Amino acid sequence: MKRSLSFEVDRELALVVAGTCLIAGTYGLVRLAYGLFLPDIQASVPMSSAAAGQVSSGASAAYCVGALAGLVAGGRPRLLVLGAVATAAAGSIAMAVATTTTVLVPSAVLASAGAGLASPGLVAVVGRNLSAARVGRAQATVNAGTGPGLVVAGLLALLLPDWRVGFATSAVLTATAGAAVLLLDRPGRTPAQVDPPPSSGRWLAALLRPAVGAFLLGAASATVWTYGRAHLVSSGTSDSASVLAWIALGVGGTATVLTAPALARRPAPRAWLVTTGAVALAIAVLAIPGPLPVAVLACGVFGWAFVAASSALIAWTAELVPLRAASGTAAVFIALVLGQAAGSSAAGSLADLAGLPVTFLLAAAVCVLAAGCGGLRSVLPALPKVSSVGR
8 A cells, every 4th residue: 555655656746747847848948948049040040129029929829829728628638738749849840940931930839839738738637636735836836847948948058059959859858748747647537626617708707817917927028038138148248148147047937946835825916916026126127237147136036936926827816716727727828928929029119119128127117017916906806716617
């Protein structure tokens, strides 16, 4: 009996590790690596800042399509995980061989859909494989996989000969992680953890506040994810130093594993307020690059705060619609990435007109508004929890 229990615990731990690696791949190594490699991509396939922003917006739209699939198929998490692996890996390989924007643009868009499929799929997989006492911590750990993915992406940028090899390597790592998740998942476990069958959409109304906050955070953060490294390079930072700053983003995101228990002890809206406030501060500091250590520290704070804020979104959703955690997560993440789509295009156009420092300062102001959604009960009152299947 003890041996069987030990095996089960080991399997659950391995599943959390594999899920973390899948998030690291689909987010850090594929979707967000576009911003990391953008200066190198533009050297190979010329694009203006506005065009680069439009590519990022298209990729965000593809993410939303993937997340919409999670919204309507929350009860089929294995299919979502398989779709995440297929789109992220195929898109990355196609980017690696692209020589023109005709191939590069649709490939980047396709690759980004993987992250949209991965989040709701893993929420359901983790939820049905772990006990209720451990699932919250496990969800935060898996979601923090973005951080290690950013670190690995930065190391690939430093060690590999060019960005094309980086995306090809990312495809292999992502596919391996996804295969491990599928092997470790036990589909028959705890069916109550899976979303109930679709009914009316009334439960979506309970997510108004987190959805508005997510959209604003997405719009603000898009400036850093798309133009952060390009901004540092254009301000005189060397290529290697700018990659170091990007790695700091990943280190900060990884550190959320250490702070997750403390944040989990606070109400989710308060955790949202704290973390998005930190995102706003970091963006403001990055607006006018100073000494490299300051920029690296600001990137680290941004990475921690953004990933912690997305974990707070998951927790907030679970509090409001506990029986629809996977579908609810898909819904608020759609809002987040719709914000990124709008923010990327707006930031690109504004950067061409007024410059990146002004763009970053305005993004920080938008993030302050996002933070306010965690404390505006009087303006956007929280609706009662949706706890019945019929809602």
